[in-house]
Amino acid sequence: MTAKSLKQARAALKSIFGYDDFRPGQSEIIGAVLDGEDVLAIMPTGSGKSMCYQLPAVVEGGLTVVVSPLIALMRDQVQQMQAVGVEAATLNSTNDEAEARHALQRMEAGELRLLFVSPERLAAGSLVSRLTRCGVRRLAIDEAHCVSQWGHDFRPEYRQLAAVREALGAVQTIALTATADRATRADVAAALFPKPPRIVVHSFDRPNLDLRFSPKERPRSQIEEVVTRNRGSSGIIYTSSRDKAERLADWLSGKGHHALPYHAGMDQQIRARNQDVFLQEDGVVIAATVAFGMGINKPDVRFVVHADMPPGIENYYQEIGRAGRDGLPAETLTLYGLDDMSLRRRQIDEKNIDEQRSKVEHRRLSAMIDLCESATCRRQALLAYFGEESGRCGKCDLCTGHAVMEDATEPARKLLSAVARTGERFGAGHLADILTGQTTDAVKRHGHDQIKTFGVGKDRSRRSWMTVVRQLFASRLLAEASDEHGGFRMTERGEDVLFGRENIQLRAVPDKPERRTRTERGGPRLGGLDEASAALFEELRALRLTIAREEGVAAYVVFPDRTLIDMAQMKPETPADMRLIQGVGAAKLARYGDVFLDAIARFGAS
Numbered sequence: 001m002t003a004k005s006l007k008q009a010r011a012a013l014k015s016i017f018g019y020d021d022f023r024p025g026q027s028e029i030i031g032a033v034l035d036g037e038d039v040l041a042i043m044p045t046g047s048g049k050s051m052c053y054q055l056p057a058v059v060e061g062g063l064t065v066v067v068s069p070l071i072a073l074m075r076d077q078v079q080q081m082q083a084v085g086v087e088a089a090t091l092n093s094t095n096d097e098a099e100a101r102h103a104l105q106r107m108e109a110g111e112l113r114l115l116f117v118s119p120e121r122l123a124a125g126s127l128v129s130r131l132t133r134c135g136v137r138r139l140a141i142d143e144a145h146c147v148s149q150w151g152h153d154f155r156p157e158y159r160q161l162a163a164v165r166e167a168l169g170a171v172q173t174i175a176l177t178a179t180a181d182r183a184t185r186a187d188v189a190a191a192l193f194p195k196p197p198r199i200v201v202h203s204f205d206r207p208n209l210d211l212r213f214s215p216k217e218r219p220r221s222q223i224e225e226v227v228t229r230n231r232g233s234s235g236i237i238y239t240s241s242r243d244k245a246e247r248l249a250d251w252l253s254g255k256g257h258h259a260l261p262y263h264a265g266m267d268q269q270i271r272a273r274n275q276d277v278f279l280q281e282d283g284v285v286i287a288a289t290v291a292f293g294m295g296i297n298k299p300d301v302r303f304v305v306h307a308d309m310p311p312g313i314e315n316y317y318q319e320i321g322r323a324g325r326d327g328l329p330a331e332t333l334t335l336y337g338l339d340d341m342s343l344r345r346r347q348i349d350e351k352n353i354d355e356q357r358s359k360v361e362h363r364r365l366s367a368m369i370d371l372c373e374s375a376t377c378r379r380q381a382l383l384a385y386f387g388e389e390s391g392r393c394g395k396c397d398l399c400t401g402h403a404v405m406e407d408a409t410e411p412a413r414k415l416l417s418a419v420a421r422t423g424e425r426f427g428a429g430h431l432a433d434i435l436t437g438q439t440t441d442a443v444k445r446h447g448h449d450q451i452k453t454f455g456v457g458k459d460r461s462r463r464s465w466m467t468v469v470r471q472l473f474a475s476r477l478l479a480e481a482s483d484e485h486g487g488f489r490m491t492e493r494g495e496d497v498l499f500g501r502e503n504i505q506l507r508a509v510p511d512k513p514e515r516r517t518r519t520e521r522g523g524p525r526l527g528g529l530d531e532a533s534a535a536l537f538e539e540l541r542a543l544r545l546t547i548a549r550e551e552g553v554a555a556y557v558v559f560p561d562r563t564l565i566d567m568a569q570m571k572p573e574t575p576a577d578m579r580l581i582q583g584v585g586a587a588k589l590a591r592y593g594d595v596f597l598d599a600i601a602r603f604g605a606s
Helices: 003-017 026-034 051-060 071-083 097-108 119-123 125-134 156-167 182-192 219-229 242-254 268-280 313-320 338-349 355-373 378-385 397-401 409-421 428-435 441-445 462-474 492-498 531-551 561-570 586-605
Strands: 039-042 064-067 088-091 114-117 138-141 172-177 198-201 209-215 234-238 259-262 285-288 301-306 330-336 405-407 478-480 488-490 505-507
Touching: 003 026, 003 051, 003 586, 026 039, 026 051, 026 172, 026 198, 039 182, 051 064, 051 114, 051 138, 051 172, 064 119, 071 088, 071 114, 071 586, 088 097, 097 125, 114 119, 119 125, 119 156, 125 156, 138 156, 156 182, 172 182, 182 198, 209 378, 209 397, 219 234, 219 242, 219 301, 219 330, 242 259, 242 285, 259 268, 268 285, 268 531, 301 313, 313 355, 313 378, 330 355, 338 355, 338 462, 338 478, 355 378, 355 462, 378 397, 409 428, 409 462, 409 488, 409 492, 428 441, 428 462, 462 478, 462 505, 488 492, 531 561, 531 586
Parallel strands: 039 172, 039 198, 064 114, 064 138, 088 114, 138 172, 209 330, 234 285, 234 301, 259 285, 301 330
Antiparallel strands: 405 505, 478 488
């Protein structure tokens, strides 16, 4: 980037967006874009990817066309751009005829700096023709991993974007994604760019996220502990089914939490209303399938819980990335169990996909299972998956719990022997009862109190043996019995361990589940605010919500939490003071400055 363009970019960043400096990774990408290069940028969620095309559009002028598959994100970004005084519009399937006509008129009049479009709308020849006549300065492709057949969210319409790019006159292109391994990056680069682009890979690390995993012991209580710790804050709970999302939202509501369901099977109006409530209000919890969250740019989500294990690390990383986008501390919890591992493997096997694709999906699932069962630092293991080296984080559940691997060959052999001696068709609970010497009706009915392995595992609790079953299934020593739902059979690797040809190490598991106390907060530590400043912050949040409701926008479009925290700490008295607050640009100062200054003054006088 030239000194002149660097100076212009920084000036626009402050005057329009209200920020003093770039976030890590932004300056390199923005510099390359302003130098006219094609760019493929891989940056973590919450690192400010959108600024990498928004700021060049403001600095250089002309029209930047932004491709996104996510209607919610397009609508959100248009609101945010309009709030800072940048002309923007969207064309997607939710536009009525009048809205679409107005957007096209503004585009053809040269008024727009940013036009957000869906890939389907852009693929229509009529729109491309109109864009060609208007002249497009730059094409920005968000969620670029969708172009790759190896990505976790492949969308065939993205493959047409290379042809669209050429039809627009081989226009400069920036493609962005938060989740792309090396194979996906290579595929995206080859599919979108005729020549190798500048590839910028920023660290995948999200140090403000508290990463925790736990076996499903008492899942509803485990989830409620997180929600209660973060009461008054926004959060997302992901479930594997629509029915579970509904039931969990109802249960949490019955416990006094503001919880709403969201899934693709709901009435469209109710689903849209629930999403808008989540975006616009504080303290709302959404229980949702993965249909929710793509394109949700709410910066103050304080926790993400996976009630069920995701199918792969890419999915996991993308979904936890919806927490803590404002850089403040946020909590994540992933619950996992045998049911998840079994379900995810069956889902892959039942898909109508070729063998190569099946192997890729099984490999990704195995990596997710390994992350769940790992004994090394969660953050270290997660970053290693994306090819990034790091030290131990010192704050994930494994670092703070001092997890270690242990030689588990002996208990594994006892368990595998029980599987073999019972005909390779019984489930975890029955096997645990046999090993701990429980004379249940089922054990006696099948004569399993008479087999050699009955009671040989009394040195461990039933819970501990259930854990061993899960770990052996995760390590592929056990597989589902083909003719018995919930039953297990040995694999070849299991036979190798049973007959002494191989040893096995597993993570040591405490005999009692660890619990975080209700006073141990996993939610936001609001910038170290003292009692008076925290009270002012709540006053400002209430004012923000009132304004957002009046204007029909999300609360964070007015100001994000981080900006309100700065106001509560610095207590500005004049517009000049307010201008020093991060996130207060010229347009927002003119629009909201007086009302927030009045509120701060009233609070100080009370």
